[in-house]
Amino acid sequence: MSESAPFSAPRVAAILLAGGQGTRAGFDRPKQLERLGGKPVLRWSLDAFAAHPAIFAGVLVANDDVMAAIGALPEGWISAVPGAERQQSVAHALAALADWEEEALILVHDAARPGVSADVIDRLLAALQDSDAATPTLPVPDTLVEQAAGNVGDAVDRAALARVQTPQGFRLGTLRRAHAAAAGEAATDDAQLVRRLGIAVAAVAGDARLHKLTYADDMAILSGLLGTAMMMRTAVGMGYDVHRLVAGNPLWIGGIEIAHSHGLEGHSDADVALHAITDAILGALADGDIGDHFPPSDPQWRGAASHRFLAFAADRVAARGGRIDHVDLTIIAEAPRIGPHRPAIRARIAEILAIPLDRVSVKATTTERLGFTGRREGIAAQAIATLSLPEN
Numbered sequence: 001m002s003e004s005a006p007f008s009a010p011r012v013a014a015i016l017l018a019g020g021q022g023t024r025a026g027f028d029r030p031k032q033l034e035r036l037g038g039k040p041v042l043r044w045s046l047d048a049f050a051a052h053p054a055i056f057a058g059v060l061v062a063n064d065d066v067m068a069a070i071g072a073l074p075e076g077w078i079s080a081v082p083g084a085e086r087q088q089s090v091a092h093a094l095a096a097l098a099d100w101e102e103e104a105l106i107l108v109h110d111a112a113r114p115g116v117s118a119d120v121i122d123r124l125l126a127a128l129q130d131s132d133a134a135t136p137t138l139p140v141p142d143t144l145v146e147q148a149a150g151n152v153g154d155a156v157d158r159a160a161l162a163r164v165q166t167p168q169g170f171r172l173g174t175l176r177r178a179h180a181a182a183a184g185e186a187a188t189d190d191a192q193l194v195r196r197l198g199i200a201v202a203a204v205a206g207d208a209r210l211h212k213l214t215y216a217d218d219m220a221i222l223s224g225l226l227g228t229a230m231m232m233r234t235a236v237g238m239g240y241d242v243h244r245l246v247a248g249n250p251l252w253i254g255g256i257e258i259a260h261s262h263g264l265e266g267h268s269d270a271d272v273a274l275h276a277i278t279d280a281i282l283g284a285l286a287d288g289d290i291g292d293h294f295p296p297s298d299p300q301w302r303g304a305a306s307h308r309f310l311a312f313a314a315d316r317v318a319a320r321g322g323r324i325d326h327v328d329l330t331i332i333a334e335a336p337r338i339g340p341h342r343p344a345i346r347a348r349i350a351e352i353l354a355i356p357l358d359r360v361s362v363k364a365t366t367t368e369r370l371g372f373t374g375r376r377e378g379i380a381a382q383a384i385a386t387l388s389l390p391e392n
Contacts, residue, residue: 010101010103010104010105010171011056011057011100011101011104011105012054012055012056012104012105012106012107012125013055013056013057013058013059013097013100013104013105013106013107014049014055014057014058014059014106014107014108014109014167015058015059015061015090015093015094015106015107015108015109016042016045016046016049016058016059016060016061016109016111017061017082017086017089017090017093017108017109017110017111018030018032018042018060018061018062018066018082018111019061019062019063019066019081019082019083019089020032020082020086020112027216030065030066031112031213032062032066032111032112033066033069033070034213034219036114036219036222036223036226037223037226037232038232038323038325038388039323040069040070041111041112041114041213042062042066042070042111042114043070043323044114044115044116044226045109045111045113045114045116046058046060046070046073046074046077046111047318047323048116048117048118048121049074049107049109049116049121050074050077050318050354051118051315051318051319051321052118052121054121054122054125055107055121056076057076057077057078058073058074058076058077058078059077059078059079059080059093059096059097060073060077060078060079060080061079061080061081061082061089061090061092061093062079062082063081063082067079069356070356071350071354071355071356071357071359072350072351072352072353072354072355072356073354074318074354075311075354078096080092080093080095080096085186086188086189087179087182087186087187087193090108090175090179090190091179093108094172094175094176094179097172100172101172102171102172102173102176103171103172103173104171104172105125105128105169105170105171105172106169106170106171106172106175107121107124107167107168107169108166108167108168108169108170108175108190109166109167109168110166110212112212112213112214113165113166113210113211113212113213114213114222114226115207115208115209115210115211115222115225115226116167116210117207117209117210119207120136120167120204120205120206120207120210121167123136123204123205124136124167124168124169124204125169126204127169127202127204128169128170128171128202130202131200131201131202132170132171132174132194132199132200133168133169133170133171133174133175133191133194133199133200133201133202134168134169134170134201134202134203134204135164135165135166135168135169135189135191135201135202135203135204136164136165136166136167136168136203136204136205136206136207136210137162137163137164137165137203137204137205137206138162138163138165138205138206138207138208139162139163140158140161140162140163142158143155143158144156144158144161162203163206164189164191165206165207165210165212166189166210168189168190168191168201170190170194174194174197174199175190175194177197178190178193178194178196178197178199179193181193181196181197182196208225209225209226211225232322232388232389232390233388233389233390234325234386234387234388234389235284235285235286235322235386235387235388235389236284236384236385236386236387237279237280237281237282237283237284237285237384237385237387238279238280238283238382238383238384238385239275239276239277239278239279239280239281239282239283239289239382239383239384239385240276240279240380240381240382240383241272241273241275241276241279241380241381241382242272242372242378242379242380243264243265243266243270243272243378243379244264244265244377244378245262245263245264245265245376245377245378245379246262246263246264246265247261247262248262248263249262249263249264249265249270250263250269251263251264251336252264252269252270252271252305252306253271253272253273253331253333253338253341253345253379253381254271254273254274254329254331254341254344254345254346254348254349254362255271255273255274255306255307255310255345255348255349255351255352256341256344256345256348258336258341259336260335260336262376264378264379267296267301267302267303268294268301268302268303268304268305268306268309269303269304269305269306270306271306271307272331272379272380272381273329273331273345273349273362273381273383274306274307274309274310274349274352275290275306275309275381276329276381276382276383277310277313277327277329277349277383277385278290278306278309278310278312278313279383280327280383280384280385281310281313281314281316281317281324281327281385281387282313282316283385284385284386284387284389285313285316285317285320285322285387285389287316290309293309293312294309294312307348307352310349310352310353311352311353314352314353314354317387317389320389320390321389321390322387322388322389322390323355323387323388324353324355324359324385324386324387325359325386325387325388326359326360326361326385326386327349327353327355327359327360327361327383327384327385327386328361328363328383328384328385329345329349329360329361329362329363329381329382329383330363330364330365330381330382330383331362331363331364331365331379331380331381332364332365332366332367332373332379332380332381332382333364333366333373333379333380334366334367334369334373334374334375334376335376337364338364339364342362342363342364345362346360346361346362349362
């Protein structure tokens with residue numbers, strides 16, 4: 001979850017619609033799961049919203065298959081089931097935000113438009129300071145004509161026309177009233193529903209990168225639009241951590257508590273596994289180490305849960321416009337046995353990092369009773385993180 005807006009400002013949430021099947025695209029899976037630039041189409045929008053500092057939370061509207069494929073959601077995000085039609089999907093997301101105040105700001109976005117940018121989000125939020133609704137638009141560059149029976153008819157004046165994109169922004173109360181008044185009437189977007197209430201919808205400048213994925217050929221267009229703007233490089237970082245075992249302490253490894261006679265000693269909860277991964281990610285970012293950001297001399301981190309450190313590192317990647325491609329962790333311990341806990345550790349790391357499970361590797365080994373780990377005096381962990389980061 002990104003940092004929330006100031007207390008006096010309305011909270012901001014995103015609704016990301018990913019419930020359609022996209023049969024016109026002709027892919028062998030839902031189009032929102034098709035790979036674009038090394039990650040699913042859906043993930044482009046999800047990462048963009050999660051990285052924006054004004055967005056407090058979000059609702060991903062998707063079926064179980066999509067949820068399983070996309071992996072863990074960013075912190076602060078929840079899911080909702082899709083409806084048979086777009087309006088029903090938005091209604092389900094609104095129901096998930098039932099406890100949110102009327103003045104909250106909501107951005108509704110179609111996952112089939114992966115090129116959402118911070119600039120478009122900023123323009124929408126600025127427009128909502130004075131309006132109840134706003135949408136990005138682009139001018140129509142082509143000549144438009146009427147067509148009947150395969151023949152070209154009269155030209156249509158395009159001066160008063162515009163192409164409408166998403167995300168679209170609304171005051172939550174306004175969006176709720178618009179959906180309640182629609183009573184099942186069809187509309188291709190939420191701005192139309194709001195206009196039916198007689199409420200003006202402000203237009204802000206759109207972005208060509210918000211091109212919609214409808215047909216298979218659109219993938220080539222999107223690859224060009226987004227690939228040119230986001231040339232990526234691979235960055236690799238390594239992390240290593242050690243903590244002493246002491247009697248009576250709880251034992252936290254990989255974000256889960258393991259029953260054992262001894263626990264690890266440290267300023268925080270001393271989770272060597274999460275500390276090693278945090279340092280590996282920070283190393284790949286060339287962004288110092290865990291001690292630089294969470295110094296042991298600072299009392300606010302005494303006893304802190306280490307998942308906070310790892311989530312911080314993941315947020316630093318998102319803020320750079322990057323992604324975590326893979327994490328490889330090795331835990332070095334004579335006791336307790338790590339093997340039975342590996343699935344839970346792996347799942348917890350994927351959840352904290354908001355990445356698919358298949359991007360997380362967890363291994364365990366001993367030192368054959370040699371050294372401090374062999375004497376059961378402590379536990380060590382080492383990790384390697386592989387990131388993709390935008391070129392400067």
